[in-house]
Amino acid sequence: MTTTTLIASRADPASVTSQFDSESALRFITCGSVDDGKSTLIGRLLVDSRSVLQDQLAGVQRGGAPDLALLTDGLAAEREQGITIDVAWRYFATARRKFIIGDAPGHEQYTRNMVTAASGADAAVVLVDATKLDVAAADIALLAQTRRHALLAALLRVPSLVFAVNKLDAVPDAASAFARIRAALQAFAQEAGLAVRAIVPISALQGWNVVEPRADWCDYRGPSLLALLEDLPVAAAPVDEPFALPVQWVEKPSAQTEIAQGRRVFWGRVAAGAVAPGQAVTVLPGGQSATVMQVLDHVRQGGSGRAGASVGLVLDRELDISRGDWLLAPGAHPPAREIEATVAWLDDEPLTAQRVYWALHGHRWVKARVTHIAHRLNVDTLAEEEASELAPNAIGHVTLALQEPLAVRPYTASRALGALVLVDTATHRTAAAVLVR
Structure with a gap:
């Protein structure tokens, strides 16, 4: 196998635009590593698009200035720890379109929440913190969660992937830093087979190039992030598939x-x-x-x-x-008792072969046994490695034997029929997101 066979195939965005609707509400998520500025970015979008009431803005004042991250971090634990734990959904609109935003957590232990949010998203904005990268290095090493979240978005067939390089206001030479980070992101995307819509420089804290464009900043002459989002397509309903x-x-x-x-x-x-x-x-x-x-x-x-x-x-x-x-539809979806699948392992306990789980397909529950673990994807090198188990937050390729047949299709052909969820039979915790190969 090649190093990219675990990644869902992605068509060239220019070749699939006709399959999408660019006028409907866009459901997108922000994701990436911890403290990359995801919540602050959403707060900036809400404030600068005038979608926040004055009393709401007054309620998030810290030291005389608004803490934009608090507009989405609503749980008490989130405000106490300064992190995002659960997915927070927010709604706003511009003169051109409506948006539904999901603020996904960056911590590895909450990867399951990011997967849940991405499974129904039309776009994913992966934030990259410029201050966390060694921009002077010959080869810039991207953070593991940046790579993992981008790979998960691709696996889940999120139609549009955008990288937003954040906190460029806090680095000495923003133009040089952005150019080197963009090159590293392009190399990663090419190696992983990811179709990237755009790589945008921003400062969520200052509001640079988020809603209003900042002319020629970082030698970037493209649209602002919001202008880009206004033009992204929405996945069309699969009406041409069998019923x-x-x-x-x-x-x-x-x-x-x-x-x-x-x-x-x-x-x-x-x-x-x-x-x-x-x-x-x-x-x-x-x-x-x-x-x-x-x-x-x-x-x-x-x-x-x-x-x-x-x-x-x-x-x-x-x-x-x-x-x-x-x-x-008669004869269109032959049922299967054994399937090969890519899994994003979400449980705290590692996945081992021969374990039995509940599998949820649509609204149907069946018992499923993991008969074989073929590979684990190394998110750093993108190589497929032999594995006897999958650790928490790992991505791998397994074979499942089902107690009863299911009408599944490859996830690349159908999001609805190609997706399952594994649930631990003892703890009832969600164990894995399963994508049929």
Whole structure:
């Protein structure tokens, strides 16, 4: 294997722009190493875009000046320790578009929170602290968490990856430092196979090149970070894939469901494709077949549904279907009992072969045994190393044997059908994010 086979394949951004919508709300996260300025950056975006009320700003004053990081660090433990622990979501809008921001923690022990935030993001802004790097060295060594978070964003198929080089106001020669850090980031991205949208110099504390551009600063003539975010695309719903819907709730017939003609309604969010009356579906794991009689929306109006929409399906016959089952296009998603996958290991206990976990796919739980650990990815060298276990926060390649078959697809083809979560059967802690290969 090559050194990049554990990284999800990424197309050239210019070649996939047509697959995205640049007008919808952009959901992006900030990530990177500890104290790189992620919370401060979000605070600066909120303040300079006039999305913070005066009483909110007055509540984060420290020593006569606002502590911008406190606008997102809302937990008591976060304010006491000065770190981000959980993902904080904030919302703001400009004249051009709306944004949903996730402030992901930088500490290794909270990597699971970063993975959760990135799994549904349209973009990831990876911050790089210029003051932590030896810019005079022949080869600048990037921080481990910078590399890890960039790799995780790529594995999770975040469509747009942006590096923001922060704290350039605190280094003697900002232009030279930025040029050398940019070269190191470009070399890392090329080695790892990452498609990077842009590398932007900023000072979150001073507000330089965050909302308003700073002309010719650091020999950079591109857009400010906010202007760049305003033009990033949003991932389009996978409507061209075969139909798939995980059943979340089964509604029994009642007086309120007369439109369903006395039949049960199977509610869920369409994971892929589209559905309309008259369409044939197959039930997993039962294997029965049926025809869709009605498709109900959230106000129980009949019609059709497409990927991303929450719908209720009424079938032409009564079948034994419960929460966790899947309704699928016939023959399109052959079930598998053994899968090869890339895992981001999130538990505090290391992963060892032959252990059994609960695997969650959609809303369905099955037992899964780790039969083989093939490789561990060295985030520093990007080499695949032989491994008998995966330590906390490691990324590796494993084989899983499932107690019951699942309709999985490669994660590079489907985010919804290619993702699973492993849960420890004893502690019930989330153990791993699983991406089907």
